[in-house]
Amino acid sequence: MSFAQSLRQDADPIFEAIYLHPFVQGIAKGQLPPESLIHYVSQDTEYLNTYSKVYGMALSKAQTPDQMRLFYNRIGILLEGELIPHLNLCRVAGVTHDEVMQHPVELAPTAHHYARHMLCVAQQGTLGEIVAVVLPCQWVYVDTARRIIEEFQPTTEHPFYDWISFYASDEMHQGLMELTALLDHLAPGARELDLAMMRSAFLDSSRLEYQFFDMAFTLQKWTPSGPGAYPLGEKPDSDSFDSLSVRVNTCV
Numbered sequence: 001m002s003f004a005q006s007l008r009q010d011a012d013p014i015f016e017a018i019y020l021h022p023f024v025q026g027i028a029k030g031q032l033p034p035e036s037l038i039h040y041v042s043q044d045t046e047y048l049n050t051y052s053k054v055y056g057m058a059l060s061k062a063q064t065p066d067q068m069r070l071f072y073n074r075i076g077i078l079l080e081g082e083l084i085p086h087l088n089l090c091r092v093a094g095v096t097h098d099e100v101m102q103h104p105v106e107l108a109p110t111a112h113h114y115a116r117h118m119l120c121v122a123q124q125g126t127l128g129e130i131v132a133v134v135l136p137c138q139w140v141y142v143d144t145a146r147r148i149i150e151e152f153q154p155t156t157e158h159p160f161y162d163w164i165s166f167y168a169s170d171e172m173h174q175g176l177m178e179l180t181a182l183l184d185h186l187a188p189g190a191r192e193l194d195l196a197m198m199r200s201a202f203l204d205s206s207r208l209e210y211q212f213f214d215m216a217f218t219l220q221k222w223t224p225s226g227p228g229a230y231p232l233g234e235k236p237d238s239d240s241f242d243s244l245s246v247r248v249n250t251c252v
């Protein structure tokens with residue numbers, strides 16, 4: 001079994017729990033509360049900004065032009081492509097994407113944790129660790145979308161058809177294959193300790209993928225809330241907040 005497959009096997013109970021999570025089942029069955037969808041899109045926008053930066057940090061540690069191209073392409077897809085699933089969720093929630101982007105937002109605890117987990121590994125880790133830390137993001141979504149298609153056979157009438165077909169696409173699957181191939185290329189040259197760090201980065205990201213869906217489903221926010229910590233969608237009372245009526249965390 002390849003190194004990447006062994007990580008996936010270790011994380012299988014987490015992937016299974018993700019598929020059964022009410023947010024994911026809500027996508028599969030075409031029913032989710034608008035507030036959860038809006039919370040997800042808002043937090044995921046911030047998350048994807050950080051994710052792109054982590055690919056940029058991987059690019060800086062790449063060892064060949066082909067590796068550089070892989071990370072460069074991933075950044076391009078992230079900056080342009082993931083608007084499609086976000087637009088889909090906004091449409092079902094009955095809001096425009098612009099409306100969601102206009103609301104002030106701060107990272108909820110899980111998105112905050114996940115962003116910093118990736119940034120920390122990217123800053124301190126080897127190239128292999130960075131690939132391991134980003135891999136579950138790709139793997140969870142491709143697996144989930146493909147399993148939904150298998151089980152539910154959604155048609156274009158399905159409310160989340162765009163979301164599902166985006167992540168199940170050959171392009172996404174190809175990206176996943178490129179990342180696993182790179183990890184399997186790097187693993188044989190890594191020391192025992194580095195392999196253990198890769199495994200740990202992969203498992204933590206997998207757990208945070210579960211937590212991320214849970215965050216959106218439960219509308220997670222910091223408690224107690226306070227200055228600068230207002231709930232998503234609520235306009236701050238004080239005038240002093242007016243200048244903050246932008247997405248304060250864009251590009252964490």
Ligand SMILES: Cc1ncc(CO)c(N)n1
Pocket residue numbers: 044047048082136137138141209212
């Ligand atoms: C939290 C999270 N993980 C993975 C993806 C897929 O890129 C996403 N959009 N959001």
